[in-house]
Amino acid sequence: MHVFIVTDHAFINGGQAKVALDSALGLAGRGHRVTVFAAVGPADPRLAAAGIRVVCLNQDDVTTARSKLAFAVQAIWNRAAAEALARELARLDPMEAIVHVHAFAKALSPAIGRALRGSRLACLYTMHEFFLVCPNGGFYEYPAARICHRTPMSAACLTTHCDAQSYPRKLARVVRHAALDHVARLPDLFRHVITISDLQERVVAPLLPAGTQFHRVDNPIAVDEAPPRAGAPGDFLFVGRISTEKGAPIFAEAARRANIRPVFVGDGERAADLRARYPEALMLGWRDPAGVQALMRQARALVFPSVWYEGQPLTVYEALACGTPVIVSDACAGREAVEDGETGFWFRSGDPDALAAHLRRLQDDATADRMGRAAHARYWAAPLSRDAHLDRLTGVYETVMREAALGRSRTGAASRPRAVAPA
Structure with a gap:
């Protein structure tokens, strides 16, 4: 045709x-x-x-x-x-x-x-x-x-x-x-x-x-299949435009309440403000796709706190393909990819306390490893190639x-x- x-x-x-x-x-x-x-x-x-x-x-x-x-x-x-x-x-x-x-x-x-x-x-x-x-x-x-x-x-x-x-x-x-x-x-x-x-x-x-x-x-989804992460899980990771609708401020505040360091990959109109208000946050700027996936494979979880609908957020699927659990807002389409309690968690959109509670749960290495392996297995059972x-x-x-x-x-x-x- x-x-x-x-x-x-x-x-x-x-x-x-x-x-x-x-x-x-x-x-x-x-x-x-x-x-x-x-x-x-x-x-x-x-x-x-x-x-x-x-x-x-x-x-x-x-x-x-x-x-x-x-x-x-x-x-x-x-x-x-x-x-x-x-x-x-x-x-x-x-x-x-x-x-x-x-x-x-x-x-x-x-x-x-x-x-x-x-x-x-x-x-x-x-x-x-x-x-x-x-x-x-x-x-x-x-x-x-x-x-x-x-x-x-x-x-x-x-x-x-x-x-x-x-x-x-x-x-x-x-x-x-x-x-x-x-x-x-x-x-x-x-x-x-x-x-x-x-x-x-x-x-x-x-x-x-x-x-x-x-x-x-x-x-x-452009991710090559590789074994799940070996070794201790790393940081909680945000990937994307650092903006209000993407929920970046909610992640920064939830991370503070959970007493963990948030890591941001990307840039946007809220980046300077969050850098000033949350000096504990690590701002890595934009990375190429290979660099993002390398960070995902080592992350404890991807945090996707978007407060709008989204369409089909590719970042969520990329993280699951990398064997990384996802904590996702329940208002956006990204939740469709995540089995709540199995491959990650849903949290109440816009609520930093609800997000902080899940951040605390995933600070347990065994929980993070279990969810990461489940995420990897479920994604590669029917990959979005x-x-x-x-x-x-x-x-x-x-x-x-x-x-x-x-x-x-x-x-x-x-x-x-x-x-x-x-x-």
Whole structure:
């Protein structure tokens, strides 16, 4: 088949782009024809080396835009991207092509919906976050530091300042979401939606059309199998962005109450504040994936205290694959990977005392070793490998393409392959 991947970035700038590009490389390795269409470059050189055609518009995202006003217009309705996408989709043979949208909110905008609908090609969407249903993409009130349970685009939503930066930016996102709902009509367009956690489906299902078909496809985890840790367990470890929504301050406070040293791998807007308030904390900064996994294999436990939903936090699965127990907030999707009391602990989200109690329990070496071995055994009994991801993904593609072919046969549309321009 020809898999046409649509994403904001042609390079890895986070988990969303990593999954999109890694799956592109994996699909190409299995002999499928793959095209990556993206707004923001430069393109990952591995794509061309793998024979993947890359269409990169070399546009801005919010981090590179010199004019915030011009970027706001682009983010609401990126006409140039929509026109370029329409041209590319017109080249495709509907009998063999499927369009997989991974991301649009950071650069491409909802305008891609017009091009997708006009093409009548089989398409689907992976919900890495919540932008398809929530204006700020996270169901999270940043100023209040809590999960938002309001109905998106309701009066209560519109009057709530939930943006990480400002209420005017929230209003710009509201305008974008109105375009998404009423002009591009993306929720109606994406009849097939891939989710990456049970929590995610529970949250979004009531907000999408009744006919939406959900497909669970776990993200791949890049950890090589190795024996569980030998020797005494080490520190309690936090890995990720050091921010309020990730729960970093809760870990620092819980560690103090448990009289243990917290170790942070990463950086973020709260790092300087926590360094000043908790001088006992060890701040290691960012490490490469191999360095992170080496730290995980020696850690007593990974602490994942996120206070928002998350999607499918890869860090949790990486720790379990390394044979490291996980203490996880009960509000986030990471708890789905952890057997409470067996491979780690759940704790009440936002409660440093509840977290501190589990930190104390895992100070016992025997408990930490037992849970670490259980975590290792359970993960490797059904690992989230790239092959498992690709097997499931191609199965979903085949389902979506069969449905699209049936729809075309009923309407008589595209009964014969269209002429396709040479790549």
